[in-house]
Amino acid sequence: MAPRRTRVGKLQGILSMPVEMWLEILSFLSPQDVLQLARSSKDLRSIFMSRSSTAIWKAARRTVECPSPISGFSEPAWANLLFMNMCHFCCKSVVRHINFLFRTRICSKCVSKHIMSHPEVAGNEDQLSLIMTLVPTKVLSIRREGCLPFRCLREEFEAVKAQYLYLPEEMKEAYCYERHKYVEEVTAFVSIGEAWCQKREQERQEELEQLKMDRASAIAERLKALGYGKVFDHIGFTSRFHRHPLVKQPRALTQQGWSKISEVLIQLAKDASKEQIHQERVSQVRGRILVSRECARRGKHRSTLTALEHTSVVRSRLVIASSVFSSFFPSGSPYATTIPSPMDFCTFRLVKNILDLPDDVTVDNQSFRPLLGLFHQQWTEHAHTELIRILVDSEMESIEQKTAFLQLARNVFVCRVCVARELFYPEVLAHECCTRAPNPPQTVFSTLEQRCAWNSNCLARHETLTSFMSTLTWAVGLDPETATVRDIDTLEYYYRCLICHRANLSSGGFKNIYGWRSFVVIFYFSRSRHC
Numbered sequence: 001m002a003p004r005r006t007r008v009g010k011l012q013g014i015l016s017m018p019v020e021m022w023l024e025i026l027s028f029l030s031p032q033d034v035l036q037l038a039r040s041s042k043d044l045r046s047i048f049m050s051r052s053s054t055a056i057w058k059a060a061r062r063t064v065e066c067p068s069p070i071s072g073f074s075e076p077a078w079a080n081l082l083f084m085n086m087c088h089f090c091c092k093s094v095v096r097h098i099n100f101l102f103r104t105r106i107c108s109k110c111v112s113k114h115i116m117s118h119p120e121v122a123g124n125e126d127q128l129s130l131i132m133t134l135v136p137t138k139v140l141s142i143r144r145e146g147c148l149p150f151r152c153l154r155e156e157f158e159a160v161k162a163q164y165l166y167l168p169e170e171m172k173e174a175y176c177y178e179r180h181k182y183v184e185e186v187t188a189f190v191s192i193g194e195a196w197c198q199k200r201e202q203e204r205q206e207e208l209e210q211l212k213m214d215r216a217s218a219i220a221e222r223l224k225a226l227g228y229g230k231v232f233d234h235i236g237f238t239s240r241f242h243r244h245p246l247v248k249q250p251r252a253l254t255q256q257g258w259s260k261i262s263e264v265l266i267q268l269a270k271d272a273s274k275e276q277i278h279q280e281r282v283s284q285v286r287g288r289i290l291v292s293r294e295c296a297r298r299g300k301h302r303s304t305l306t307a308l309e310h311t312s313v314v315r316s317r318l319v320i321a322s323s324v325f326s327s328f329f330p331s332g333s334p335y336a337t338t339i340p341s342p343m344d345f346c347t348f349r350l351v352k353n354i355l356d357l358p359d360d361v362t363v364d365n366q367s368f369r370p371l372l373g374l375f376h377q378q379w380t381e382h383a384h385t386e387l388i389r390i391l392v393d394s395e396m397e398s399i400e401q402k403t404a405f406l407q408l409a410r411n412v413f414v415c416r417v418c419v420a421r422e423l424f425y426p427e428v429l430a431h432e433c434c435t436r437a438p439n440p441p442q443t444v445f446s447t448l449e450q451r452c453a454w455n456s457n458c459l460a461r462h463e464t465l466t467s468f469m470s471t472l473t474w475a476v477g478l479d480p481e482t483a484t485v486r487d488i489d490t491l492e493y494y495y496r497c498l499i500c501h502r503a504n505l506s507s508g509g510f511k512n513i514y515g516w517r518s519f520v521v522i523f524y525f526s527r528s529r530h531c
Helices: 011-016 019-026 033-039 041-048 051-063 074-082 108-114 126-131 154-166 169-225 228-234 235-243 254-296 304-328 342-346 348-355 365-391 399-406 462-475 485-489 498-503 517-530
Strands: 115-116 150-153 413-417 459-461
Touching: 011 074, 019 051, 033 041, 033 051, 033 074, 041 051, 041 517, 051 074, 108 115, 108 154, 126 462, 150 154, 154 169, 169 228, 169 254, 228 235, 228 254, 235 254, 304 342, 304 348, 304 365, 342 348, 348 365, 365 399, 365 459, 459 498, 462 517
Parallel strands: none
Antiparallel strands: 115 150, 413 459
C-alpha cells in the first residue's frame, strides 16, 4: 500500500506562481480576504505584512469602498479593525459594533477593565484635565464627586499620561499640539466610520433578503415541476409558504439541500391542494346559495334574472364606496393605513343601507362621502373597545384613555390562528388574521371579498408574556404602570439569555445577545420547551 501523501506545506507552493497571476488574483480580494490569506501561513504572513505590500492592501480597500486608515494604523491593523468581529482584548467574544472613538472592538466583559469611566482627580485636576484633552474621550452626562465626567481607553490614557510626564517642559507643548490634531482627526472620522458600517450592514441585509427570495423561488419552481403550481394561486398557501422555516433561510438551494427538505414541503403542497379543492367546491355551493337567497328575498314574483341584475348594481356601488374610502386616505399620505379597510367601510350599517337601495335610486360619491367621518370615529371606538375587552374586564370612557392603556408595554396579545406569538399595540390592529376570512373563496367577485371586516376573534391576552413584560420593564428601571413600548425601544440596552449561553457553548459562537423584542421571543420559546 502506497504511503499517504502529506498535505503539510502545500500552501507554500502558491509562492512560486508568477507575479502577474498574483496581482490579478489579489485585485479581486477584499481586505478581509487578504487578512485571512496572510494568516494562513508564516511565509504568506511575511509577504503581506511587509511595507512593500501596502499597494495590495490599498487595492483591496477599493474593492469594498473602505475608508482610509486613521493615523497610527497600518493597513493590516485597519483591516483587522473593520472586518474581524472579535474582541480586541479577550479575543473570545464576537463583537459586531466598532467603537470608532476608541478605535477598537470591545465586548461587555472587557469594558469595565479597559474602558476608564470617571477618572479620579487625585489632587491635580488641571493636569488631569489637560491629559484628558490629549486622548479621544466621550463626555458623560453625570459627574461623580472628585472625578472627571469622561470615558476613555485605559491603555491609551496611561500611555499618554506617562509620555506627557516624562517629556521635559520645552517639548510638552509640541507633544500636546500633535495629540490635539490626532484627537480632532479621530473625532471627525467617527461619523464617517459609522456611516460606512451602516451602509455595509444595509448591503448585507439586502444580500440576505435576496438569498431568501432566490431560495423561495427555487423551491417554488421545483414544486411547480412536480405538479403543484396551482397551489401558489391561493393567497393563504403563498403566505404560509414564504413564512415556513425551511423556505425563509438566507442560503442557496442545492440538490442535497432539496433532498433533505423536499418531503416536508411536498406534503405541505399536497395539504394545500386538498384544501384548495375543498374551498372551490364550497365557493360554488356558497355562490348558488347566495343567489337563491337573493331571489327569495326579492319575493316570489321576482325572477332570478332580476336578482342577478340587482347583485350587479350592488357590486358597482361597492366599487364606488371603495373608491370614496380610498380617496379619504390617499396612498402615500401620512394618514394612509391598512386599517380600517374598504371592507370595514362597506359593512358599516349606514353604508349597507345605501348599497341595498332599489336599483332605480342614483348612488354616487356624494352618497357615501358624508359618512366617512362618522364611520372612522365609530370604527376606532369599536376596535379599541374590543382590544380593551381582551385585556381587562373594565370600561374606559375616552379614546385617549384607551389608547394610553393599550400603549403600555405590559399589554401583549397573541394570535390563536397563525405563528405570530407576540403582538403589541398598535401593530396588533394591522395583524392580517384580523382581516382575513376564515375560508376565503377561490373565485371572488371583487377584491373586497378577499378579506373580511376587522374583528378580534383571533386575538387573546398573552398571559405568559404579559407577566414577563412587567418584570422586564421593572428590570430596566421603568414603571410597568406607565412604560410604553416606545419607552423600551428608546433604551440602548441588549439582553443576554443564560439558557442560550449554555446551549451554544459547543458551537463556538456567542449568539445569546438580543434586542428586547428578540429577547422576549427567545424567553417565550425557552419557557414553552421547558429548557
